[in-house]
Amino acid sequence: MTKTFPGVVANREVGLSLRAGEIHALLGENGAGKSTLVKMIYGVLKADSGEMRWMGAPADIRDPARARALGIAMVFQHFSLFDSLSVLENIALGMPADTDRDRLKTRIHELSDRYGLPLDADRHVYTLSVGERQRVEIIRCLLQEPKLLVMDEPTSVLTPQEVAGLFETLKQLAEEGLAVLYISHKLDEIKALCKRATILRGGSVVGSVSVARESAASLAAKMIGEELKEARLRGDGKKRGPVRLEVARLDMPAADEFSIALRDIRLSVRGGEILGIAGVAGNGQDELLAALCGEARAARNNRIRIDGHPCARAGPNRRRALGLASIPGERLGHGAVPEMSLLENGLLTSYRRLGFVKRGFIRRRECRAFVARILKRFRVKAAGDGAVAASLSGGNLQKFIVGREICQSPALLVVSQPTWGVDAGAAQTIRLALRKMADKGAAIVVISQDLDELMSLSDNIAAICAGALSQPVPTDSVTVERIGLLMAGARDAN
Amino acid sequence: MLQLVKRPQPSKAMTYLSPLLALAITLCAGVVMFQAMGVSPGRALHAFFAAPLASKYGWAELGVKATPLVLIGVALSIGFRAGVWNIGAEGQLTFGAICGGGIALWLHRAETGWVLPLVLLCGALGGMAWAAIPAFLRTKFNTNEILTSLMLTYVAILVLSLLVHGPWRDPGGYNFPESRDFSESATLPIILAGTRLHLGWLLALAMVGATWALLARTLVGFQVKVIGQAPAAGRHAGFSLNRMVWFCFMFAGGAAGLAGIIEVSGPIGQLQPSISPGYGFTAIIVAFLGRLHPLGVLFAGLLLALSYLGGEAAQILLGLPLAVTGVFQGMLLFFLLACDVLIHYRIRPRRRMSSAAA
The missing domain is CATH 3.40.50.300 (P-loop containing nucleotide triphosphate hydrolases)
Known part of the structure; x- marks a missing residue:
């Protein structure tokens, strides 16, 4: 399957096969194209070209409803639950209106006991931990009796104890014949959980491997790329x-x-x-x-x-x-204030070292010269020092932030x-x-x-x-x- | 029918149009309300918005009512920009009036020029002292300042009531719960002869200018904006959130206390059980209606002041209940908050789905 976004090929002729009862890892760094692939599988995005076959027959997955009807369920990284409703009410929302609440509650408790997902159906969601909220999402999926469960970086928000519990549940589900597509970039998790792994790098499949035969190091090398520039x-x-x-x-x-x-x-x-x-x-x-x-x-x-x-x-x-000077990884909101001008953002970390504040007042002229120097030296493309940080492209804003620190020597x-x-x-x-x-x-x-x-x-x-x-x-x-x-x-x- | 679609970027135009739109909808809703009450909407709106401004005295009254609203609204807008939610300006106003008024009563025989500045100063300090309680609780115990500042309002009002019913009651006042009148030297001078417009109005205007300079030109103003918009960036820059909480509470508490002492040493002239028709709460509306910008707050303060005058005029001319004022103010805030949705969203007609099937 291939999927192109303006300026970038997110997936280039990506292929993947999954068997019943298998926990399959989809491995790759941030931006490798994992999310694009699973969104196509779940019908959120439409592929530019390529085809999907489901249980042997070609499948046209137009939208998530179609995916669910086929038996594909997905737990997203960000949950879609209403805080002020109870667990039962949240789950009932996705069901036909005439669903019997008492029977639904019994089903929830059955699934919860069977798969080690302790959950009280009457609790309000806002009282639940992140791990418990994820259980609600998993049970919501299991109620559809799916044949494929897609989990998008499920452990990124979990504590180690919760991770161990989740793994037990997933292994049990796989033993009962469910196929699980497990998306992650954490190598130890994949070693612990999965038999096979498909590795994506830069939008292409770089390998489909048996996890047991690979070491964490070789997986890392495949994920990151061995050849050095x-x-x-x-x-x-x-x-x-x-x-x-x-x-x-x-x-x-x-x-x-x-x-x-x-x-x-x-x-x-x-x-x-x-x-x-x-x-x-x-x-x-x-x-x-x-x-x-x-x-x-x-x-x-x-x-x-x-x-x-x-x-x-x-x-x-x-x-x-x-x-000391420092540059945080998150540009917008940490390294720079998104809705403030470059002039003000230039001031953010430099006002003391460069003396831009005199008796509490900001010396705008001096600061303006400093920002002009950054823009020139690092060739930042921006509509002058009045442009707000959020209007710059990621690369230009990063050049600005790096420049702001380096120009302070x-x-x-x-x-x-x-x-x-x-x-x-x-x-x-x-x-x-x-x-x-x-x-x-x-x-x-x-x-x-x-x-x-x-x-x-x-x-x-x-x-x-x-x-x-x-x-x-x-x-x-x-x-x-x-x-x-x-x-x-x-x-x-x- | 209609559908809300998120805009790719917040609309600059709607930021400024939204208050005007809210005002227009409030007027429309007012027409419906007056119609339902059996009053001619034309006469009612005239009484509400035009009659009060028919004379020089009316315009001066507008300044009198706007003084506390602008003073407090401008100071609150600083806190709201930084994400410090001081809802208790009414209590800080009351405690400022108590402290400044106490000095005025204590010095009621003194007839020198320094009495008034001292009284005003003590009013501001009183407001700051009252605001220090929620600031301390927030910075020390992470208590929600919305609740503490709001609840302290009622405490302050009860303290005032206790004082004017008890120790500070005018000995020659026939047992009415009022203090003695302030002396001449503790009273604000009138700046427009034949009206009640007093020196406090100039203080309010000065406050607008000072706050504008604070926001646009100083490091503290810069910190307010950074912490409000991107707390993580503020932390990275080394700005202290606790110091910001203290600054915002002291600034707003001082302004509210000043507004309180201006009310009692100006238009009222003595301490009474009730010294404010909710200026401290209305100032919250003023701050948001004015887009948290000092100049905007000045205009919003004048508008809300007009709603007080209009309420009185409607009471006198048409026999409408005083509650009409509150209803108007409430509707204005309500519609403003609703219209603000349009800053981030736009309305588009929903396309009719599968018309062939229908």
């Missing part, structure tokens, strides 16, 4: 300065049940060095950035030192004063996903700018899911998995397979 941006390692950032035995408890606790993080970065931190999404990258830039504060001040100054309990302002830069969702040209501009900054003596930490990027850009590399960071090693000394193993949680690069 030629453009090496690594430094020569001669111009290393003193240690600028030192993190020692940093522990951060999880802020809530869906965030990752950081455990015993140790790293140090010298001037002139780029340290790459690899990892599969959701393994503590956001928490690490928050801890380094001061949005989250550690219990002991000496766990993080910038140029020797302890600052693990200091906030963002104090750390900026010590020379910080001694230390921590950046997350510097080129995520950015076109190739802009990505190269950003990588070159980072390298140039390091060559001038700055220390840089790049947190990224793009392993190609890290292999070509970073001098040293480490991987984060479940909140723990591997020992950083010179990038020259490791292979993609080894990094893949570290991303999957192996403790030692050798």
Whole structure:
């Protein structure tokens, strides 16, 4: 099947086959085309070309209603439940109006007992945890007695205990003959749950493999791509300065049940060095950035030192004063305010370091010159400094944000996903700018899911998995397979 | 029939048209309401919106009523922009009147120039003190400030009632629950002879200018906007949410307290059990009707002030109940909130589905 969106081929002649009683993994990075494929299977999107066969016969799945009639059910990442209604009422909403409520309730409790999905049909949805809400969605699907269940990244919102429970349920369902299409980019889950996997990269199938015969590392390599780009941006390692950032035995408890606790993080970065931190999404990258830039504060001040100054309990302002700049992974709403002009967004992190505020008043003229410099140096395409951030394309906004930090000439830069969702040209501009900054003596930490990027850009590399960071090693000394193993949680690069 | 379709981008034009549209619908609904009450809509609307402005005195009264609405509305709009929901301006107004009024009563024999500034200052400080309670509870215990600030309103009104029924009752006042009249030196001067328009109106206008400058030109105003629009970006920039909560409550509490003391040392001239016809609550409508922009709030304050005057005129000329004022204000807010849907959505006629089958 092929599906094209303006400017991008989301699926290019993708093929996939599923058997009854099988839990089949659909594996790929963000943007690899997984969601497009399952939306076509469920009738939400229509394929440009290609065909689907259902139990041997060609099937024209025009819309989700048709998919359900055939026996295809889907649990989306985002649930569609009414908070103020009870579980029973929510489920009854999707049923014919003359459904007998008492019988429906009995059915719900039967399914709930049989598949280990504890649920009270009379509770209001707003009182349920995310895991319990997912159970409501699963039971709603099972009531249709489907033959294929599609689950779109079901564990991204679950706690580890809930994940274990979900896996038991899915295995039991598969034993009874249900086919499950399980979408994920978490390798350990796929190793634990699935027999076969179809791997997507850049909209194409790169392999259909037996999971048991693959290692986590080889799966990672297939998912991310083994071949390295030629453009090496690594430094020569001669111009290393003193240690600028030192993190020692940093522990951060999880802020809530869906965030990752950081455990015993140790790293140090010298001037002139780029340290790459690899990892599969959701393994503590956001928490690490928050801890380094001061949005989250550690219990002991000496766990993080910038140029020797302890600052693990200091906030963002104090750390900026010590020379830090940081770029969060989320551009809109975190790195920039969507509905504010570039002028105001330029002010956001620079007003103190560059002295744009005098006696409480903003010095607009000086700030305007600064923003003009960013736009020029990084060739940001925008309708002047009055354009709102949300009106820029992803690549241009990212160039603006990166430029805003680099133009402040910080001694230390921590950046997350510097080129995520950015076109190739802009990505190269950003990588070159980072390298140039390091060559001038700055220390840089790049947190990224793009392993190609890290292999070509970073001098040293480490991987984060479940909140723990591997020992950083010179990038020259490791292979993609080894990094893949570290991303999957192996403790030692050798 | 009709269908709401999400706009790709919020409509700038609707942001400004929505209040006018809401006003027009309110007038239409008013016509229906007067018709149902058996009053000629033409006469009623004339009494409501035109009669009060037929004289210089009427225009001056508009300024008198708009003074507290604009003062409070402008200050509340800062908090609403930052996502700090202070609903208790009425209580802060009342406590400001108590504190400033207390000083005025205490100094009722003093006849020097510094009495009035001192009284006004204490009024503002009183409002800030009352606003400090929900701010403290929110920053310390994460208590919902909507509930605490609202409930404290009733406490403040009861404190005022206790004082004027008890210790502060005028000794020569025939046992009426009122304080003695404030002295000349604790009373706001009139700025337009032959009317009740007082110095407070100029203070309200100054407040509009100051708030505009705060929002457009200062770091604090910038922080207000960032925290309101993108809290995560504010955190990243190192702005403190707790400090913002405190700032918003102190700013609005001070303005409300000032409005309170202006009311009692201006038009009223003494402390009474009831000193405000709900200015602190109406100011919430004023803030949103004015799009949380200082100039917008100024116009919205004048409009809502007119609704108070119109209600009185309709009472006198047509014998309509005072509740008409409240109904008008309520309808205006109701229709405004409804019209605001059009900022993010547009209406389009629903295509008739499968007309062949029908």
